[in-house]
Amino acid sequence: SQPPTLYQQLGGNVGISLITDDFLVNLSQDKRIVHHFAQTDIEIFRQRLIEHLCVVSDGGCEYQGASMFDAHIGLHISQADFDAVVGHLINALTQQNVPIAARNALLAKLAPMYQDITYH
Numbered sequence: 001s002q003p004p005t006l007y008q009q010l011g012g013n014v015g016i017s018l019i020t021d022d023f024l025v026n027l028s029q030d031k032r033i034v035h036h037f038a039q040t041d042i043e044i045f046r047q048r049l050i051e052h053l054c055v056v057s058d059g060g061c062e063y064q065g066a067s068m069f070d071a072h073i074g075l076h077i078s079q080a081d082f083d084a085v086v087g088h089l090i091n092a093l094t095q096q097n098v099p100i101a102a103r104n105a106l107l108a109k110l111a112p113m114y115q116d117i118t119y120h
């Protein structure tokens with residue numbers, strides 16, 4: 001009778017994988033930012049995103065990637081880039097029918113990361 005964790009509300013590993021896949025499709029279709037990922041190994045990036053979302057939602061995974069600061073160094077990501085990426089995530093969460101409370105709880109955890117991700 002415990003309330004579901006955010007991880008559970010996102011659909012666990014299967015749900016987070018589906019959200020990530022929709023997110024990557026949305027990102028790949030965005031001409032404003034897709035150039036940032038020209039050198040990216042998408043399969044590894046996908047795995048890191050899944051792990052990261054799992055950790056952020058208290059799913060008890062191990063994140064193998066770099067810190068948000070280190071991962072985005074030298075990319076000169078603007079606030080507009082950040083907002084666009086978050087928009088693609090919101091669309092992916094909607095596409096996967098994540099309830100609005102869970103969607104907003106996840107966004108609340110990600111939004112403060114803009115300080116580590118933008119303008120450096």
Ligand code: HEM
Pocket residue numbers: 033036037039040041045048049052064065066067071072075077081082083085086110111113117
């Ligand atoms: C809430 C916002 C964001 C989150 C949670 C996030 C998360 C991540 C994660 C987990 C990685 C993997 C790091 C690793 O492999 O060690 C990554 C890498 C990366 N991110 Fe972000 N990111 C965000 C915003 C952005 C934005 C706005 C951009 C640019 C438009 C961006 C561009 C990149 C690039 C280019 C990489 C490197 C991919 C590669 O391995 O080649 N990210 N991000």
